[in-house]
Amino acid sequence: MIDIANVNKIIKYNLEDEVVKYTDLGLSRKDVARKIKENHPDNQDLRKLSAMSIQRFLQNHKRDVAIERMDKGENLEENIREEFRDKMYDLDDEVHDLLREAKVLLSKAKESDNINTQLKAISETTKIIEQVRKNWTSLIQFGLNEFKPVIEAKHANIIQVDKMLMTMSNIFCPTCRSKIVDLVVAKEDD
Numbered sequence: 001m002i003d004i005a006n007v008n009k010i011i012k013y014n015l016e017d018e019v020v021k022y023t024d025l026g027l028s029r030k031d032v033a034r035k036i037k038e039n040h041p042d043n044q045d046l047r048k049l050s051a052m053s054i055q056r057f058l059q060n061h062k063r064d065v066a067i068e069r070m071d072k073g074e075n076l077e078e079n080i081r082e083e084f085r086d087k088m089y090d091l092d093d094e095v096h097d098l099l100r101e102a103k104v105l106l107s108k109a110k111e112s113d114n115i116n117t118q119l120k121a122i123s124e125t126t127k128i129i130e131q132v133r134k135n136w137t138s139l140i141q142f143g144l145n146e147f148k149p150v151i152e153a154k155h156a157n158i159i160q161v162d163k164m165l166m167t168m169s170n171i172f173c174p175t176c177r178s179k180i181v182d183l184v185v186a187k188e189d190d
Helices: 016-026 029-037 044-048 051-071 076-111 117-171 174-189
Strands: none
Touching: 016 029, 016 051, 029 051, 029 174, 051 076, 051 117, 076 117, 117 174
16 A cells, blocks of 8 residues: 555646646746646645655656556667767767867967967867867766666566565475575675
């Protein structure tokens, strides 16, 4: 039996679709919480709905969607790798364009005797390099964010199989049951 007090308020009041809709529209977690409170002013329990509660729900929701997609046979890891690879190639092209632009600026600065032109070129080149760094960092963060629900989904599936093995072991003789329990415990220790 589920303890309703420990269930996320979003699930408790069937607000999952509403939260996902606002998130898909690009609202921040804080703005989603605010919109939910505005849409349900009579619900006293939602008055304390926080951005962190939205965040926890969305993390669990992503994991649950990943489990569902994996159960349907979808290879999520390969899908993410393909998307990451495409984004990486796009970013690589962008980096080459930015570096080409930086080289042009620096060439013009070398040709110029004007110190202000040289300083401006150096400043613009520094901005370009910083933008490249930010873009690569964003791509890495994207990859981490996309893989996290898949990893959690796989872990959840392993836990479900372990629980099923433990439950099934109850129908076996004590010796066999002990072997299954030892196997599950040893696997968990790894």
